[in-house]
Amino acid sequence: MKRRLLLLTVIFFSTWGFGQGKDLVLNLCGIKDGDTTTFANVMACDSLNFVNLSSGLPSPGYAITEGEIIVAGVPGIGFVRSGGKFEGKATSLFSLAAGRKVWVSVKYKRPDGITAMTQMIFFVLK
Numbered sequence: 001m002k003r004r005l006l007l008l009t010v011i012f013f014s015t016w017g018f019g020q021g022k023d024l025v026l027n028l029c030g031i032k033d034g035d036t037t038t039f040a041n042v043m044a045c046d047s048l049n050f051v052n053l054s055s056g057l058p059s060p061g062y063a064i065t066e067g068e069i070i071v072a073g074v075p076g077i078g079f080v081r082s083g084g085k086f087e088g089k090a091t092s093l094f095s096l097a098a099g100r101k102v103w104v105s106v107k108y109k110r111p112d113g114i115t116a117m118t119q120m121i122f123f124v125l126k
Contacts, residue, residue: 024059026106026120027051033120039098042124046091048084048106065115067106071097080106099126 029045031037050062067080069090074097078090084106086094094102105119 023053024050024062025053026104026118027058028104028120028122031120031122034122036123036125038125042094042097042102045094046086048080048104050108061111063109065107065109067104069093070103072101072103074100080104097124100124 025032026048027050028048029041031041031045032051048064048067050059050064051057052059063082064080064084065082067084069078069080069086071093074093076089076093078093079087080090081087101121101123103119103121105117107115107117109115
């Protein structure tokens with residue numbers, strides 16, 4: 001009984017407070033989790049934000065506090081600053097992203113003050 005309760009508790013707390021909700025997604029110049037995009041579209045981006053899927057408008061109550069960018073097969077990690085802006089290394093990684101998967105992970109503050117995490121993965125065409 002204790003193991004079952006512990007397992008349910010772990011499942012509950014690993015999903016509650018993390019992720020964005022059903023109608024809110026991390027957005028990189030129109031790129032969302034699971035998308036395939038062009039190299040030119042990635043290079044045109046300089047920041048991340050959250051977008052409400054039902055309206056298509058940014059969700060200003062959700063503030064990105066920090067994050068990381070990893071490009072598969074490329075050494076190094078790029079960082080996302082507060083507000084969703086990229087540091088120089090992140091931009092350099094994007095320049096090497098053609099034909100590769102990109103992983104973006106961010107911490108953000110919700111409107112109710114709770115800090116949460118989410119991620120997105122997308123593929124960049126050659």
